[in-house]
Amino acid sequence: DAMVIQNPRYQVTQFGKPVTLSCSQTLNHNVMYWYQQKSSQAPKLLFHYYDKDFNNEADTPDNFQSRRPNTSFCFLDIRSPGLGDAAMYLCATSRQSGSTDTQYFGPGTRLTVL
Amino acid sequence: GQNIDQPTEMTATEGAIVQINCTYQTSGFNGLFWYQQHAGEAPTFLSYNVLDGLEEKGRFSSFLSRSKGYSYLLLKELQMKDSASYLCAVLDSNYQLIWGAGTKLIIKP
Numbered sequence: 017d018a019m020v021i022q023n024p025r026y027q028v029t030q031f032g033k034p035v036t037l038s039c040s041q042t043l044n045h046n047v048m049y050w051y052q053q054k055s056s057q058a059p060k061l062l063f064h065y066y067d068k069d070f071n072n073e074a075d076t077p078d079n080f081q082s083r084r085p086n087t088s089f090c091f092l093d094i095r096s097p098g099l100g101d102a103a104m105y106l107c108a109t110s111r112q113s114g115s116t117d118t119q120y121f122g123p124g125t126r127l128t129v130l
Numbered sequence: 131g132q133n134i135d136q137p138t139e140m141t142a143t144e145g146a147i148v149q150i151n152c153t154y155q156t157s158g159f160n161g162l163f164w165y166q167q168h169a170g171e172a173p174t175f176l177s178y179n180v181l182d183g184l185e186e187k188g189r190f191s192s193f194l195s196r197s198k199g200y201s202y203l204l205l206k207e208l209q210m211k212d213s214a215s216y217l218c219a220v221l222d223s224n225y226q227l228i229w230g231a232g233t234k235l236i237i238k239p
Contacts, residue, residue: 058134058217058229059173106172114225116161116180121172 019043020122022107028128029097037092037125039107045120047113048090050082051106053124059106065090066113094127102129132156134230136218141236142208150203150216150233158223164192164203165217167232173217176203205235213237 020041029035039048047066051059063072065084079101081093094101104126108119133155142148154162161180165173179185179194179201191204203216215232222228 056138056215056231056234058231060229061227104170116178116221116225118163118175118178119227120175124170124172126170 020107020109020120022105022122022125024125025123026126026128028130029094030130031099032096035094035097035127037094037105037107037127039090039092039122040088041107041109041122042088043109043111043120044087045109045111046087047110047117048084049108049110049119050080050090050092051108052101053104053106062092064113097127097129099129102127132220132222132228134218134220134228136216136230136233138231139234139236141238142205144208144210144237144239146208147204147206148208148235150205150218150235152201152203152218152230154199154201154218154220154228154230156220156222156228159196160221160223160225162192162194162201162221163219163227164201165219167215167217169214176216208237210237210239 049064050062053059062076083091104124106124107122110117110119135153164176167173177192184193189206194201215234217232218230219227
């Protein structure tokens with residue numbers, strides 16, 4: 017089935033130790049998004065790619081970086097995780113940017129920072 | 131600023147009907163989405179409204195009034211599996227999704 021896949025589902029890291037979360041999609045969508053969601057809060061958009069064009073939200077900390085080596089894969093790198101970065105990280109895709117296309121989400125990666 | 135308001139939590143009984151309201155103030159409007167999110171899982175798409183009126187999809191219906199900046203999600207014949215958070219999200223003039231914090235729906239037998 018066409019879908020959005022995130023690995024791992026649960027990630028534990030040490031304070032300050034770099035961590036990478038991965039997302040892949042078989043929908044062949046042009047746009048991929050990374051959201052951060054803390055408990056009982058709205059998802060917060062960190063950045064998105066339209067094809068290879070990277071779009072960073074103004075308030076996304078420099079600690080968060082992203083890579084999209086090809087259409088199918090997108091990575092979220094947290095260079096020096098702090099305790100405040102513990103959250104669910106959601107990857108989503110849509111066919112086009114700047115449109116009403118629905119965003120489809122992966123299952124998320126829950127990050128714990130010790 | 132942009133703002134989406136929804137109740138934090140609601141409780142309903144299995145088999146009953148519940149209406150979850152959402153009001154919004156955004157810079158422009160290109161449609162409103164409802165997503166369902168079970169605890170610890172990703173949001174899943176429920177509905178999209180861009181024109182005024184009611185859209186029905188099985189047990190779930192979504193209503194929009196653009197002039198009032200208001201939407202609701204109506205769930206009928208509630209089942210225990212409907213226990214989840216329901217998120218309202220609006221596409222603004224830049225086609226950015228502005229999210230509400232979600233309404234946690236608790237279903238009791």
